[in-house]
Amino acid sequence: MPSRDAALEIKTLAQDPVPLRARASGDWTFHGLKERSEDFARHLVEIEKQPADRIAWDLTGVGELDDAGAVWLVRAMRGSQRVDVSQGHREILNQVGQGLLVPQEPERFDPLSGVVWTGEAAAGAAEHLRDGISLLGQLALDVAGMVRRPREFPMREFSAGIFRSGVTALPVTMLVGFLVGIVLTYLSALQLKRYGADLLVINIVGVGVVRELGPMLASIISAGRSGSAITAQLGVMRVTEEVEALSVMGISITSRLVLPRVLALAVALPLVSFCTDIAALAGAMLVSSFTLGISPGAFLQALPQAVEVVNFWIGIGKSVAFGFAVAFVACHYGLRVLPNTDSLAVGVTRSVVAAITGVIILDAVFAIMLRNIG
Amino acid sequence: MADDLDKYVIEIEGLVNTVGPGIILHRDLNLKVRRDEVLSLVGGSGSGKTQLLRVILGLKRPKAGRAHVFGVSWDDPNVKKVRDARRRMGMLFQNGALYSALTVYDNIAFPLRERGGLAEEDIRAIVNTKLAQVELEPRHGKLLPANLSGGMVKRVSLARALALSPDLLILDEPTAGLDPDRSEGFVRLIKRLREDHRFAVVMVTHDLDTLFELTDRVAVLADQHIIACDTLAVVRAMDHKFVQNFFGGERGRRALEHS
Ligand SMILES: Nc1ncnc2c1ncn2[C@@H]1O[C@H](COP(=O)(O)OP(=O)(O)O)[C@@H](O)[C@H]1O
Numbered sequence: 001m002p003s004r005d006a007a008l009e010i011k012t013l014a015q016d017p018v019p020l021r022a023r024a025s026g027d028w029t030f031h032g033l034k035e036r037s038e039d040f041a042r043h044l045v046e047i048e049k050q051p052a053d054r055i056a057w058d059l060t061g062v063g064e065l066d067d068a069g070a071v072w073l074v075r076a077m078r079g080s081q082r083v084d085v086s087q088g089h090r091e092i093l094n095q096v097g098q099g100l101l102v103p104q105e106p107e108r109f110d111p112l113s114g115v116v117w118t119g120e121a122a123a124g125a126a127e128h129l130r131d132g133i134s135l136l137g138q139l140a141l142d143v144a145g146m147v148r149r150p151r152e153f154p155m156r157e158f159s160a161g162i163f164r165s166g167v168t169a170l171p172v173t174m175l176v177g178f179l180v181g182i183v184l185t186y187l188s189a190l191q192l193k194r195y196g197a198d199l200l201v202i203n204i205v206g207v208g209v210v211r212e213l214g215p216m217l218a219s220i221i222s223a224g225r226s227g228s229a230i231t232a233q234l235g236v237m238r239v240t241e242e243v244e245a246l247s248v249m250g251i252s253i254t255s256r257l258v259l260p261r262v263l264a265l266a267v268a269l270p271l272v273s274f275c276t277d278i279a280a281l282a283g284a285m286l287v288s289s290f291t292l293g294i295s296p297g298a299f300l301q302a303l304p305q306a307v308e309v310v311n312f313w314i315g316i317g318k319s320v321a322f323g324f325a326v327a328f329v330a331c332h333y334g335l336r337v338l339p340n341t342d343s344l345a346v347g348v349t350r351s352v353v354a355a356i357t358g359v360i361i362l363d364a365v366f367a368i369m370l371r372n373i374g
Numbered sequence: 375m376a377d378d379l380d381k382y383v384i385e386i387e388g389l390v391n392t393v394g395p396g397i398i399l400h401r402d403l404n405l406k407v408r409r410d411e412v413l414s415l416v417g418g419s420g421s422g423k424t425q426l427l428r429v430i431l432g433l434k435r436p437k438a439g440r441a442h443v444f445g446v447s448w449d450d451p452n453v454k455k456v457r458d459a460r461r462r463m464g465m466l467f468q469n470g471a472l473y474s475a476l477t478v479y480d481n482i483a484f485p486l487r488e489r490g491g492l493a494e495e496d497i498r499a500i501v502n503t504k505l506a507q508v509e510l511e512p513r514h515g516k517l518l519p520a521n522l523s524g525g526m527v528k529r530v531s532l533a534r535a536l537a538l539s540p541d542l543l544i545l546d547e548p549t550a551g552l553d554p555d556r557s558e559g560f561v562r563l564i565k566r567l568r569e570d571h572r573f574a575v576v577m578v579t580h581d582l583d584t585l586f587e588l589t590d591r592v593a594v595l596a597d598q599h600i601i602a603c604d605t606l607a608v609v610r611a612m613d614h615k616f617v618q619n620f621f622g623g624e625r626g627r628r629a630l631e632h633s
């Protein structure tokens with residue numbers, strides 16, 4: 001399309017009561033103005049030196065006029081009545097003039113904003129806690145309901161959850177477990193060698209892995225993998241109003257969405273951490289045989305005596321609790337997502353951080369509670 | 375050729391378009407849209423109207439054929455030319471496609487800010503003008519898309535589509551899901567906007583009232599291509615099953631009486 005750049009001619013007629021004549025021509029569009037933006041900035045300065053009623057405007061030569069051009073003209077004309085313009089363009093100028101008149105809301109500084117912020121944060125935290133507790137309560141009721149009507153249990157979601165957060169998590173958790181087993185054994189071996197207490201490595205690494213490291217590694221990796229996935233999935237369902245659609249159909253959100261996920265992870269995580277234990281012990285066995293000369297056979301024979309079985313059960317029990325906690329936190333955050341993408345991003349981040357922190361806190365609590373056992 | 379460029383904003387020739395695993399949706403499809411007309415695209419549900427718009431918008435690459443918008447093919451290696459052509463068109467998506475994390479104000483300001491070259495206060499004036507044009511108030515600017523009614527979502531996304539004063543406006547079912555009052559308002563709105571600035575409109579619609587009120591020409595998409603593209607009177611007289619169903623019957627008569 002042939003386009004002519006915007007142009008402005010300003011003439012001075014000294015003896016006239018209206019001494020300035022401004023004549024606009026060409027296409028007053030964003031592109032037309034942009035090419036000559038410096039000229040126009042100069043024009044504007046010149047025009048603003050004069051009171052608005054001493055300038056007469058002739059806009060009949062204007063070709064195309066878009067919003068950007070209209071904004072410039074309305075600014076420059078400052079409500080002048082002496083304007084010669086076509087009907088269509090006058091309409092655009094009027095509309096843009098109205099737009100320019102809308103007052104900008106001043107951003108007021110509130111001296112109490114700090115107090116308000118603190119209060120809101122506290123109220124938000126309290127609401128968070130309340131929602132969490134009510135979700136937990138609802139979950140308990142759902143479990144009771146499921147026990148009475150087991151046929152309503154969402155079996156497909158449950159088994160899909162076990163596959164997704166259990167089976168597919170195995171490669172990465174086992175690899176990490178194996179490597180951590182190697183590092184831990186190597187470090188311990190270095191120290192123990194100095195005291196000639198080589199065989200103690202089995203006790204230290206065995207108890208450490210089975211009771212602490214296996215469950216911790218498995219649940220931290222699950223918080224990153226499954227926790228974020230659960231929050232993102234429920235969050236998107238919030239954004240697309242699928243959650244609302246479910247509740248409108250009279251389907252309980254907790255029993256359909258939350259319960260299968262929480263139970264699935266509570267079942268899957270002990271299995272994952274069992275496999276992680278095995279991988280870590282395999283790493284330990286490998287290093288022991290190379291650096292300490294403990295043959296795999298001797299290692300396996302010494303292991304049951306060094307590590308009491310109760311330690312294993314403690315580890316498995318903790319994994320159940322961790323799995324429950326990770327999935328619960330993830331669901332809680334997922335259901336709190338507001339229907340916009342920012343909230344989704346924030347929700348997923350917070351969910352993972354909260355799940356990992358929660359797991360570590362829980363672990364500390366368990367450590368204190370179970371300090372006399374094993 | 376230069377003459378053609380001036381006359382048509384969209385030129386599609388011999389288009390072949392597939393979806394999914396090689397299902398042919400369009401075959402040998404031709405369509406030309408003049409630069410100052412309102413063209414309505416009608417066709418059965420699932421006939422591929424939205425997919426055709428996606429090709430026009432450059433969101434989808436056709437299997438074969440020529441699809442030029444403002445004389446530019448979306449495959450053109452000249453990035454600047456393609457970008458300029460893109461900025462000359464506005465799109466109203468079927469479900470609004472507003473940015474959910476941005477307020478109404480920021481949604482409309484977004485294309486203006488992206489284009490650059492305007493001061494924030496000028497952008498503010500334009501955004502407020504657009505809000506007024508779609509009959510919304512400045513206070514609505516602070517709302518998030520999630521807090522809008524369906525009609526408001528349509529109007530806000532129209533305002534966003536209009537922000538850059540496009541030469542081509544593409545509307546996918548603009549009045550679907552609006553009550554009759556609102557769709558009439560929408561038609562009035564488009565009519566008035568086109569008085570100030572004569573942009574071309576390509577519109578998918580099932581709403582006969584909207585069609586009769588706005589359209590210069592109707593393109594009928596059936597049997598995988600455009601079987602006719604002509605004035606309403608000519609198209610209505612066609613002896614084709616879809617056309618007869620679409621315009622015939624009680625619904626068509628009622629809409630005709632109104633117009
Ligand atoms: N990715 C895809 N895979 C398979 N089929 C698709 C895909 N996208 C669209 N379709 C099919 O293409 C057809 C046309 O869709 P669409 O253009 O949205 O129809 P409408 O004319 O109602 O807007 C539909 O039948 C739809 O099922």
Ligand SMILES: [Mg+2]
Pocket residue numbers: 423424468
């Ligand atoms: Mg469609």
